Amino acid sequence: xxxxxxxxxxxxxxxxxxxxxxxxxxxxxxxxxxxxxxxxxxxxxxxxxxxxxxxxxxxxxxxxxxxxxxxxxxxxxxxxxxxxxxxxxxxxxxxxxxxxxxxxxxxxxxxxxxxxxxxxxxxxxxxxxxxxxxxxxxxxxxxxxxxxxxxxxxxxxxxxxxxxxxxxxxxxxxxxxxxxxxxxxxxxxxxxxxxxxxxxxxxxxxxxxxxxxxxxxxxxxxxxxxxxxxxxxxxxxxxxxxxxxxxxxxxxxxxxxxxxxxxxxxxxxxxxxxxxxxxxxxxxxxxxxxxxxxxxxxxxxxxxxxxx
Amino acid sequence: xxxxxxxxxxxxxxxxxxxxxxxxxxxxxxxxxxxxxxxxxxxxxxxxxxxxxxxxxxxxxxxxxxxxxxxxxxxxxxxxxxxxxxxxxxxxxxxxxxxxxxxxxxxxxxxxxxxxxxxxxxxxxxxxxxxxxxxxxxxxxxxxxxxxxxxxxxxxxxxxxxxxxxxxxxxxxxxxxxxxxxxxxxxxxxxxxxxxxxxxxxxxxxxxxxxxxxxxxxxxxxxxxxxxxxxxxxxxxxxxxxxxxxxxxxxxxxxxxxxxxxxxxx
Ligand SMILES: Nc1ncnc2c1ncn2[C@@H]1O[C@H](COP(=O)(O)OP(=O)(O)O)[C@@H](O)[C@H]1O
Ligand SMILES: [Mg+2]
Numbered sequence: 001x002x003x004x005x006x007x008x009x010x011x012x013x014x015x016x017x018x019x020x021x022x023x024x025x026x027x028x029x030x031x032x033x034x035x036x037x038x039x040x041x042x043x044x045x046x047x048x049x050x051x052x053x054x055x056x057x058x059x060x061x062x063x064x065x066x067x068x069x070x071x072x073x074x075x076x077x078x079x080x081x082x083x084x085x086x087x088x089x090x091x092x093x094x095x096x097x098x099x100x101x102x103x104x105x106x107x108x109x110x111x112x113x114x115x116x117x118x119x120x121x122x123x124x125x126x127x128x129x130x131x132x133x134x135x136x137x138x139x140x141x142x143x144x145x146x147x148x149x150x151x152x153x154x155x156x157x158x159x160x161x162x163x164x165x166x167x168x169x170x171x172x173x174x175x176x177x178x179x180x181x182x183x184x185x186x187x188x189x190x191x192x193x194x195x196x197x198x199x200x201x202x203x204x205x206x207x208x209x210x211x212x213x214x215x216x217x218x219x220x221x222x223x224x225x226x227x228x229x230x231x232x233x234x235x236x237x238x239x240x241x242x243x244x245x246x247x248x249x250x251x252x253x254x255x256x257x258x259x260x261x262x263x264x265x266x267x268x269x270x271x272x273x274x275x276x277x278x279x280x281x282x283x284x285x286x287x288x289x290x291x292x293x294x295x296x297x298x299x300x301x302x303x304x305x306x307x308x
Numbered sequence: 309x310x311x312x313x314x315x316x317x318x319x320x321x322x323x324x325x326x327x328x329x330x331x332x333x334x335x336x337x338x339x340x341x342x343x344x345x346x347x348x349x350x351x352x353x354x355x356x357x358x359x360x361x362x363x364x365x366x367x368x369x370x371x372x373x374x375x376x377x378x379x380x381x382x383x384x385x386x387x388x389x390x391x392x393x394x395x396x397x398x399x400x401x402x403x404x405x406x407x408x409x410x411x412x413x414x415x416x417x418x419x420x421x422x423x424x425x426x427x428x429x430x431x432x433x434x435x436x437x438x439x440x441x442x443x444x445x446x447x448x449x450x451x452x453x454x455x456x457x458x459x460x461x462x463x464x465x466x467x468x469x470x471x472x473x474x475x476x477x478x479x480x481x482x483x484x485x486x487x488x489x490x491x492x493x494x495x496x497x498x499x500x501x502x503x504x505x506x507x508x509x510x511x512x513x514x515x516x517x518x519x520x521x522x523x524x525x526x527x528x529x530x531x532x533x534x535x536x537x538x539x540x541x542x543x544x545x546x547x548x549x550x551x552x553x554x555x556x557x558x559x560x561x562x563x564x565x566x567x568x569x570x571x572x573x574x
Contacts, residue, residue, distance in 0.1 A: 178417060181374055182421035186410070188438060
């Protein structure tokens with residue numbers, strides 16, 4: 001046997017293919033056309049009546065920064081409310097109790113079926129139909145209770161819960177039934193099974209759309225402008241109504257929205273990576289790890305470690 | 309040789325570990341189990357064979373109340389499974405009481421069902437910490453010992469996706485043993501494995517049997533049944549067709565259905 005192996009000729013290094021690549025003339029034409037259009041748009045904007053010089057000042061204006069802060073925290077709080085209520089609604093929806101599952105269904109039906117703006121305005125004007133808030137242990141005039149903040153939180157958060165419950169439900173249903181069975185067979189209760197076994201696995205399905213929801217929320221929170229909440233758009237228009245720099249301030253607001261959404265997109269990437277644990281043999285490297293590996297490669301000219 | 313289960317519980321009742329009396333199970337209109345009567349004694353390796361769809365898995369799942377039986381009585385170590393009897397009335401057990409019953413019954417599945425988001429060690433530690441409220445240190449120590457014993461002491465930090473099927477199934481056995489059960493249920497533990505990996509799982513089961521664990525094993529591994537089994541039942545279409553010592557049933561089947569089944573699998 002061994003002598004046969006010995007007779008196998010040493011592999012000859014293959015000759016590299018040197019061929020003339022296909023010319024893609026269409027690509028050149030399309031590229032030139034797109035560039036031309038970009039140049040035209042650039043020229044139009046540089047000749048437009050926009051005072052670009054004021055934009056950097058407004059970007060760090062105290063009023064604008066407070067607007068950014070308000071946008072940020074109302075988005076986070078509304079998202080948290082949506083997340084917690086969304087999990088509750090998802091569990092209610094999947095319960096075998098027909099009352100709770102029907103209630104959850106109606107909740108989603110109502111809050112998904114009506115515009116957020118209308119919901120915000122309804123909360124803000126709720127004093128018109130319930131002048132007095134009476135919780136038994138707490139009683140006050142509704143006007144005093146329903147501040148712009150509370151109206152924004154309820155309007156955005158309760159609406160978000162409807163969407164989140166659908167996302168959470170899809171996540172929970174994506175987890176194999178065998179996981180629940182194995183957990184039950186070990187003596188874990190329903191609640192423990194949900195918390196320790198099902199939800200952590202559902203997160204892989206839940207996190208990506210939730211990240212999108214949050215980035216949407218950052219932008220949708222601008223609707224809270226209608227209930228006098230001091231978020232970014234409200235603050236921008238407050239300034240532009242006196243300074244007359246209307247478009248400039250919309251630019252400023254847009255830049256801030258872009259910054260916020262970009263920062264959270266990066267955060268989302270790392271979160272998704274965390275919940276991918278165990279779903280594949282090796283995790284994809286983070287951008288930082290990739291950079292470091294490339295640098296090391298560049299430095300030593302060694303082949304990268306082959307992953308098992 | 310260190311023992312797989314330090315102190316194999318042999319049951320406190322003094323009677324059989326499992327007793328089924330006329331167990332029936334229906335899913336809607338489908339009548340799956342049609343009156344199963346059997347007894348499994350402590351320290352016995354009890355093999356269950358039969359064609360696919362005959363209700364073997366269903367019966368196994370009834371024993372730890374993953375399925376509710378429709379009629380009859382099922383006892384584990386003298387206690388009614390899933391119910392409490394007062395006079396001639398049956399009361400369903402609360403969720404926490406059912407969970408408490410299941411703690412003492414380990415189960416190993418055909419498709420392993422390891423928790424994919426936990427390492428091998430975490431899989432084995434999970435139930436003792438969460439259910440028995442053991443400290444992490446105690447649970448980790450036992451988990452390490454069990455993984456050593458099933459030959460995976462060097463794989464404790466691996467996630468299930470990083471393990472072969474045979475290794476996953478051995479982790480699953482360690483996970484069930486970590487609860488120190490008095491009864492182990494195996495539902496075709498080697499059916500999802502590549503042929504060359506079957507042996508390593510059967511070896512672990514053989515060791516466990518030698519330690520005196522009471523085991524009910526649904527299997528198509530007739531060699532294992534003959535060699536390790538103390539009794540064997542052939543099930544078909546929801547009834548026990550033939551029961552006896554494995555060598556007797558496998559070597560000299562009395563019923564036509566047993567003969568025709570064995571001629572297909574042997
Ligand atoms: N949850 C269920 N609902 C309806 N039918 C079921 C369910 N579980 C099992 N069955 C049916 O019960 C029969 C027996 O299944 P099973 O116990 O898995 O057989 P075996 O393990 O012997 O192959 C099959 O026909 C199967 O379709
Ligand atoms: Mg089966």
